[in-house]
Amino acid sequence: MTDPVLVIGAGVAGMTAAVELADNGVKTILIDRKSTIGGNALELYKAFPTDDCFYCFEGNRWRPGIRKCFYRSAMVDQPNIDLKTDTRVKGISGTPGKFSVILDLGPQYVDPKRCTLCGLCTNVSEAFLLASPQCQPQAVSYDPEKTDDGAKKAEDECPTQAINLSAIQTEETVTVSDIVIATGYHEMKPSVVDEYGYGKLPNVITQLELAQMLDPNGESAGALVRPSDGAQVKNVMMIQCVGSRDENYYPFCSKICCVFALKHANIISSERNDSRVSVVYMDIRTYDQHERYYRETRDAGVEFVRGRVSRVESQKDGTLDVHVYDSLLNRYLKFTVDLLVLSSALEPPEAADELLSSLGLNSASGYVGPADPISENEVVAGEHVYACGGALGPAEVPESVNQARAVVSKILQGRK
Ligand SMILES: Cc1cc2nc3c(=O)[nH]c(=O)nc-3n(C[C@H](O)[C@H](O)[C@H](O)COP(=O)(O)OP(=O)(O)OC[C@H]3O[C@@H](n4cnc5c(N)ncnc54)[C@H](O)[C@@H]3O)c2cc1C
Ligand code: SF4
Ligand code: SF4
Structure with missing residues (x-):
């Protein structure tokens, strides 16, 4: 064969x-x-x-x-x-x-074999982007939906003639x-789950968006900041099982989101010392040898609340009031946080x-x-x-x- x-x-x-x-x-x-x-x-x-x-x-x-x-x-x-x-x-x-x-x-707008990552096009037009310094192929990409006046200039002035805006x-x-x-x-966009305010409240994000924020190559250069105003985040709350284990969306458990939420909680607790993390969960499902993340987060002072979030309210100072039913205490609690991170279903x-x-x-x-x-x-x-x-x-x-x-x-x- x-x-x-x-x-x-x-x-x-x-x-x-x-x-x-x-x-x-x-x-x-x-x-x-x-x-x-x-x-x-x-x-x-x-x-x-x-x-x-x-x-x-x-x-x-x-x-x-x-x-x-x-x-x-x-x-x-x-x-x-x-x-x-x-x-x-x-x-x-x-x-x-x-x-x-x-x-x-x-359409092959940028020929990766010619692009030398000189940066000219990304400087003159927002339609060109370097996805990551380590990206493969080592070339910028072009988004025709973001095209602007600078795109034509980039095509004309690209030193290696790597750009062809007429590509088909x-x-x-x-x-x-x-x-x-x-x-x-694909990480589910949780705007369909009304109670969390994703898509309406800028300080409600997903775990994938948090990972991009923590990445030193990301937009905030690794700084944990509120998307609404760039203020430093002091209190983070994570909510598990958003859209997973839920007959309205996906009945299955997305399997890895407990572990990556704990990984992020650990990174924040150990690398961003001024920030506190709490996690609202139904069950913490760490499989294989990943239980260590649970132990480490507890040792690092991460707070775990077993329950469900009933509503999220935005305050004038940019914080969010999160109302949680604690099923162990059988009580409603209110938390005030800067950033709410949803562990959204993987679809x-x-x-x-x-x-x-x-x-x-x-x-x-x-x-x-x-x-x-x-x-x-x-x-x-x-x-x-x-x-x-x-x-x-x-x-x-x-x-x-x-x-x-x-x-x-x-x-x-x-x-x-
Ligand atoms: C927030 C978060 C944190 C995570 N952290 C960890 C971690 O710390 N450790 C760990 O081991 N795992 C982690 N994971 C899981 C990890 O992302 C996956 O294990 C890994 O990405 C799986 O790789 P894959 O190649 O199967 O899928 P993907 O990474 O999803 O790649 C699939 C590729 O297929 C392409 N594609 C899709 N459909 C088509 C199509 N129709 N035609 C052509 N191309 C297509 C996509 O563009 C994509 O490039 C995390 C996941 C999330 C969401
Ligand atoms: S101007 Fe040309 S060579 Fe320079 S980064 Fe853009 S496509 Fe690559
Ligand atoms: S958050 Fe944990 S329990 Fe919930 S779906 Fe993800 S892995 Fe499963």
């Missing part, structure tokens, strides 16, 4: 699968709908379980050998990987083992032997259903379900179709990497 493998999604899981297939001599087409690869992990600052910076993630200290340096890896130059950013699947036909896939290639969408049909779905997850990404139905795969609450629910091979989604990482449901990085490796092993076995 010599046809390449198609990997859909270039987050941690898809990149792992692509690199390991390529290292085993298998030609791999790796696509991502965005112009920068890395997926959600690109924006998460420090990572449990090792507390490494996400850019250089050791992955798993208890099961060694999963060291990842994604953003310095040879993803772009590995000859067996054909990386296509701004690309989606438009249609799939053919038979398992010989799929014919139509790829929709978005194209299509390409590829024949592939196997398809790996690594489309990950399947946009267009996940289309991919499932075009390949006739099982759905597990909108994520990819295994072909055989009682087999041990959760990564086998169909004949010559596999899934790994967040595409199978909320998963941490070490688990995503392990699943990607299981996929690679299955594909290599099939080629013997």
Whole structure:
């Protein structure tokens, strides 16, 4: 079998699968709908379980050998990987083992091979952005919806002629032997959950937005500040199970949000000494060896309140009054905080259903379900179709990497 493998999604899981297939001599087409690869992990600052910076993630200290340096890896130059950013699947036909896939290639406004990151375009136009200093491909991206007068000037003056504002969408049909779905997850925007005021009150944010704030490469350069006025945050409250374990939204537990909320609580308590953290929860679900985050946060003085939030009110001084029913004390309590952080449900990404139905795969609450629910091979989604990482449901990085490796092993076995 010599046809390449198609990997859909270039987050941690898809990149792992692509690199390991390529290292085993298998030609791999790796696509991502965005112009920068890395997926959600690109924006998460420090990572449990090792507390490494996400850019250089050791992955798993208890099961060694999963060291990842994604953003310095040879993803772009590995000859067996054909990386296509701004690309989606438009249609799939053919038979398992010989799929014919139509790829929709978005306009290539910036040629990553020419861009030298000189910074001229980002200085003259807001439509150009450097997603992260470590981004891959190492190039700025262009958002046509933000285009302004400076964009044309940038195109004319780019020293390497990397910019083409007239670029158009194209299509390409590829024949592939196997398809790996690594489309990950999406953090639910909790504006639909009325009681928390997300989308209306600027000082109500999600955990993903908090991670971006804590990141020294982020907009606030790592400072914990109120989005409303830039004032230093002294009191943070986190609310667990927002949209998860809730029949109105997602009945399932999003599995990793207790651990990343505790990780953030730890970072704030240990690195931002003037800030206090409280966590409102139904149950704290720390799995595997992550219980240590719970112990550490308690030792660091983080306050835990078992209960539910009934309403949030904004005050004139920018603070928020949060009314909580404490189910252990059987009492209503009021807290005044600067920042309210919602641990929002992790949901399947946009267009996940289309991919499932075009390949006739099982759905597990909108994520990819295994072909055989009682087999041990959760990564086998169909004949010559596999899934790994967040595409199978909320998963941490070490688990995503392990699943990607299981996929690679299955594909290599099939080629013997
Ligand atoms: C706030 C927060 C903190 C976290 N902290 C940690 C932590 O400390 N440690 C840890 O181990 N894990 C953590 N995680 C989990 C971690 O983000 C995931 O384990 C990891 O991102 C999963 O990688 P993935 O490749 O499966 O998915 P993703 O990172 O979601 O990547 C999927 C990729 O697929 C692309 N894509 C999606 N749909 C399509 C499509 N149709 N066509 C083409 N491309 C597509 C996306 O653009 C994206 O690049 C955290 C998660 C959150 C929300
Ligand atoms: S001006 Fe050209 S080379 Fe400089 S950052 Fe922009 S696209 Fe890259
Ligand atoms: S992991 Fe924790 S916060 Fe997330 S849904 Fe499960 S119990 Fe709720």
